[in-house]
Amino acid sequence: NAGVTQTPKFRVLKTGQSMTLLCAQDMNHEYMYWYRQDPGMGLRLIHYSVGEGTTAKGEVPDGYNVSRLKKQNFLLGLESAAPSQTSVYFCASSSRGTYQPQHFGDGTRLSIL
């Protein structure tokens, strides 16, 4: 069971570069989420999606874009990377239903120089 898979696992970027983080889930979940976690802090929601073709902003959306063209994939894009975006990025997914738990990937560690 793969669950939630994130690629890449590590990446180093230069300021101003762009990149896309990929999240794939094989559990047929309707909802998907992107969080970031900074050292010593809890997770903060960047964007989320409640279904294919639908996305919404979370707590810290600035500087990021997302797309959900297929139900199983949720992409997070950094348009012009900044050092403040150095973080660990986690993707999660859950079934429809408001008490369903979220299942997380193992994260992408991103450093912006």
Add this chain to the structure above:
Amino acid sequence: DAKTTQPPSMDCAEGRAANLPCNHSTISGNEYVYWYRQIHSQGPQYIIHGLKNNETNEMASLIITEDRKSSTLILPHATLRDTAVYYCIVRPLDTGRRALTFGSGTRLQVQP
């Protein structure tokens, strides 16, 4: 979402039960109690959730007080692999944001 209070750290001997407390005195009637944990360098892992009745699954037991103002997560036989940060999260049925709010959690260290 209701605020939760957890001790910052706890130790437990391997093979013994680990009892992790959480205070959520402002919880409202439609809010569930969730527990997640995060092992170093991994993504958070769902453990268990409950509304007002005690719950048990293959990982843990959740005891919620009758007034629902506090709860305890019980790992019945802690192993070294249970060393992690444990998060107690109170979440209503529909936040509209569908986000999980992770506080500081309790860092559980299981000692050999």
